Amino acid sequence: MHSPTPTRKPGGIVVVLAFAGITASLMQTLVVPLLGDMPRLLGTSASNATWVVTATLLAGSVATTVLGRLGDLYGKRRMLLVCTVPLIAGSVVCALAGSLATMIIGRALQGIGMGIVPLGISALRDLLPPERLGSAIALISSSLGIGGALGLPLAAIVAERSSWRALFWGAAVLGCVIALLIWLRVPATPPRASGTFDFVGAGVLGSGLICLLLSVSKGADWGWTSGTTLGLGGAAVVVLLTWGWWELRTRHPLVDLRVTARPQVLVTNVASIALGLSMYAQALILPQLLQLPRSTGHGLGQTMLAMGLWMAPAGLVMMLLSPVGARLSDARGPKVTLVVGSLVLALGYGSSVVMLGSPWTVMIVSAVCSMGVGLAYGAMPALIMAGVPETDTAAANSFNTLMRSIGTSVSAAMVGVVLSQMTVERGGLAVPSEGAFRTGMLIGCALALVAAAVASVIPVRRTRRAPGYAVAPETSPATVA
Known part of the structure; x- marks a missing residue:
């Protein structure tokens, strides 16, 4: 049964955990405005400079599952505080970096902080009453997209008007703030699992x-x-x-594969991979299209700062839509919300066929896609937590986050192949053609439809509680509808 620990005001807990998730996700886009200058700043090649992004991806993917299991064993609040340590330390290392190797180490440490998001979602199950759980899950899940969207304009502004090192000093300060807030405002959560690591x-x-x-x-x-x-x-x-x-x-496994093989959990994870494959395509394509020179005939000629500002509303839309997704999940169940979110994402991609001609229309496409991602991201943790026992909450959520990360990584490679193979010559340089951008968006549309189809067959457990938010039984097999 769901029996949350007596807490302080639930609203304060949710705000702190959402802010922590936004801060952690900022680390992913923090260096994007600097990538073009990294070879000069660190005395390296353009190819090697991409390791400052790859290192964060690798460290975050590996650490997420490990931290989830540790959260089940030793308490989510404790591991949330642990996550802030490498985030702060990595930010300081990056701020002081004078070489590529030092920067990579710092960025890897920052990546470990990504464990904050699944741990925060899992902690809600221990800390909130059932009637507050759905909206809180939706908000914190959307923090991944909010932080990523807001990170571009914030980083561009700081990079243009101050030293690039100020970005990382600012990240270190934010890390200290969220550590203090978690310490003061988030109550202790009891260990839910037994055994050894x-x-x-x-x-x-x-x-x-x-x-x-x-x-x-x-x-x-x-x-x-x-x-x-x-x-x-x-x-x-x-x-x-x-x-x-x-x-x-x-x-005592790191991930109980027998639990993840339960139909509700397994199919949700498959849908998560498909959604990760789909949602990342527009995040890669639209910024490039906005910044491509107008002389190419299809580029929109925006600066890095302007591009970030055009993309920023997508993150705000995701945050504003999270309560809507929670209400839909309460009324119809998170399975329906996941299907609807995937279809809205497909609609956003599909609209790009006639809406890539100006920054305004690109902003609308981005916002519609973010609506879909926000709905879907809020539903997936609810489906996972309804399908696993309390002893595996953090590990199962972290594994689901890993599935999405694998999807986005494959998506990045797939879109990269499309944009590099479909090019035109402009000014002696090969740039992605208009057809490449449209092809990439249509691939994203197709994958979103695949995610919707997979989500539609998730075998949801029957429950007398609010749909989709029941706690899974510890031993008995799932009864599916």
Whole structure:
């Protein structure tokens, strides 16, 4: 049964956790305005400079699942505070960095802080009454998109008007603020799981994810048929299969694969991968289209700062729509919300066929896509938590976040191939053609429809509680509708 710990004002807890999620997600887009200058600032090549993004992705993906299991074992609030330590330390290291290696270390530490979002969502199950849970989950889930959208204009403003190091000093200050707020405003959460931490499973999973994500994220630079890319891809398959074998045989697994194999959880995770594949396409395509020079014939000629400002409303729309998604989930269940969100995302992509001709119409496309993502992201944790026992809440949510991350990583590689293969010559340079942008958006539309189709067959548990928010039984198999 859901029996939250007596708390302070629930609204204050939700605000703190949402702010923490926004701050953590800011780290993903913090360096985007600097990527063009990174080779000069750090004395490296443009190809090597992309590691400042890749390092954050890798560290965040590996750490998320580990931190989720630790949250179940030792309490979510404690691990939320632990997450702020590498976030702050990484920001300071980046602010002081004078070389690429130092910057990569700092960015990897910042990536570990991404565990704040799934931990915060899981903590809500312990801290809030059932009637407040849906809206709170939706808001904190949307913090991923809000932080990513707001990070571009904020980082561009600071980078243009101050030293680039000020970005990271600001991130360090924000990290300290959220650590203090969590300490003061978020009550302690009890450990829900028993047993020991699976160090072997964590190490094997980390190795497999690093091989997989490196082969996907760097394949375009190394060559998709190169020995390095194929070798890492093959190693990822072998290592991850070995990890699955180990997890099914160890007494206290890092991720209980039997729980994740429950139909409601399994199909939700499949839908999460499809949604991750879809939603990231517009995040890569629309900023490039906005910044491409008008001389190309289809570019919109915006500066980095202007691009960020045109994209910023998408994050605000996502935040404003989160209560709507929560009410829809209360009325019809989170499965319906996930389907609707995926269809709205598909509508946003589909509208791009006639709405890529000006910054205003691009902003509308981005906002509609964000509506869909906000609805879908708010529904997925509710479906996961309704399908797992309290002892696995954080680990299951973190694993779901990992599934989305894998989807976005593959999406980045896929869109990158489209934009690099469909080019036109302008001023002696090869730039993505108008057809490349439209093709990428149509691929995103198709994948959003796939996500909707998968979500429509999620076998939801019957419950006498508010739809979709019941706590899963500890042992009995799911009864599906």
